Amino acid sequence: DGGITQSPKYLFRKEGQNVTLSCEQNLNHDAMYWYRQDPGQGLRLIYYSQIVNDFQKGDIAEGYSVSREKKESFPLTVTSAQKNPTAFYLCASSTDYEQYFGPGTRLTVT
């Protein structure tokens, strides 16, 4: 059963704490992405990785960090430096052209 998994589905944290969101894919895709979606808004690119051990900042990378140690995994850390971290986070991976999305993680920081 191929696809992208994100865990957990819901995540609650206190302000000032770092939190790591998991993203795993078994589609054998080289490229992976993290997007942020706010209510009623479109998708904003946080980071993307085209190959293992390499990643680039997207449009809103401040306050976030990533790693890409394995082809299958692309975890996102939301640091305490991110001023407004409450959002819906989406992970995606891609073939030559098509992007496939995971189910998302809804992060709430209070």
Next chain:
Amino acid sequence: QQQVKQSPQSLIVQKGGISIINCAYENTAFDYFPWYQQFPGKGPALLIAIRPDVSEKKEGRFTISFNKSAKQFSLHIMDSQPGDSATYFCAADFGYGQNFVFGPGTRLSVLP
């Protein structure tokens, strides 16, 4: 030049009607134009996509119309159903999935 504009922001259609969502782009390097459907609390799912060498692509009730000279493309949903109620995103790409640009989305509501 990397932007993809999308309209309308929201759309209300009666059951059985036609839903039409429009997108426009500037960068002529784009060569892949997908549409995504997103239900609340879920990730977007690829609905249908087109390349600029064709002017129309149809899959079931969903049709993409593409106008290369005008740099515009649109999604038509025929016989719209309440189950089609979702947010629809157009997108454009020109580099092996690594240069995706998404439109801001259209929230479609189909009334029973």
